[in-house]
Amino acid sequence: MANTYKLIGSSTATTSVANIEFTSIPNTYTDLLLVASLRITNNSDPTIYLRINSDSGSNYKWRMLGADGSSTFSIKQSDPASGNTYISGYYADSTSYTSSTFGNTSFYLPSYNSSDYKSCSVDTVMENNATANAMGFIGGLWENTSAITTLTLALGSSINYAEHSTAYLYGIKNS
Numbered sequence: 001m002a003n004t005y006k007l008i009g010s011s012t013a014t015t016s017v018a019n020i021e022f023t024s025i026p027n028t029y030t031d032l033l034l035v036a037s038l039r040i041t042n043n044s045d046p047t048i049y050l051r052i053n054s055d056s057g058s059n060y061k062w063r064m065l066g067a068d069g070s071s072t073f074s075i076k077q078s079d080p081a082s083g084n085t086y087i088s089g090y091y092a093d094s095t096s097y098t099s100s101t102f103g104n105t106s107f108y109l110p111s112y113n114s115s116d117y118k119s120c121s122v123d124t125v126m127e128n129n130a131t132a133n134a135m136g137f138i139g140g141l142w143e144n145t146s147a148i149t150t151l152t153l154a155l156g157s158s159i160n161y162a163e164h165s166t167a168y169l170y171g172i173k174n175s
Contacts, residue, residue: 004173005033011167016041016160020153022169027113027147029171034107034151036167038092041160048089049154050107052118052142059143062087062120066136087140089153090124092161101127102165112148117141 006029011020025032040046064075077088089105105124112118122138153167 005170006173008032008169008171010169013161013163013165015163017165018155018160020161020165020167022151022167023149025112025149025151025169026171027149028173029113030111030174031172032107032109032112032148032151033170033172034109034153034167035170036089036105036107036153036165037102038105038153038165038167039097039102039162040092040094040155041162043094043096044159045156046091046094046103046159047156048092048105048124049086049152049156050089050120050122050140051086051152051154052144052148053146053150054152055142055144060087060140061143062122062138062140064088064090064122064136064138066090066134068134069130086154087120087122087142088138089122090136090138091126091134092155092165093126093128097126097128097133098130101129103127107151109148114147115145117143117145118148 093103120140125135
């Protein structure tokens, strides 16, 4: 079975921005892959929020397995707090990390047009020329049967993505 990847859209921040969003995602593919290289403009909580179809309800569950320079950890998010609902992409690099480095995250969303709940697998790493870097693998679930038409990479309030942060959305067609 051959896989065909097609770039649906891309976004590069030319100034600091609060969100990166892909809208009007066509239903002509089997799966979606969102790849991002991100840095934030301050040293606040740099958690990346993947929101699907602008849904900020409590319809998301995820679990992360990760490691940093000194330990391994597991985080479970099965009942997100109101207003903080998302699938985690872990962290973008913050201003406390090595200058000009960007955290890298990929979100794989299979069967995004199906009438079932949507799963998401995430591979993420913070880049830093020190022991304070980290990586994680996340399994997520969006408990909604609608086809995915919009993906938003959001951050907490008063936090922005830095200039040169990029994201690419690919459609994958299995033929």
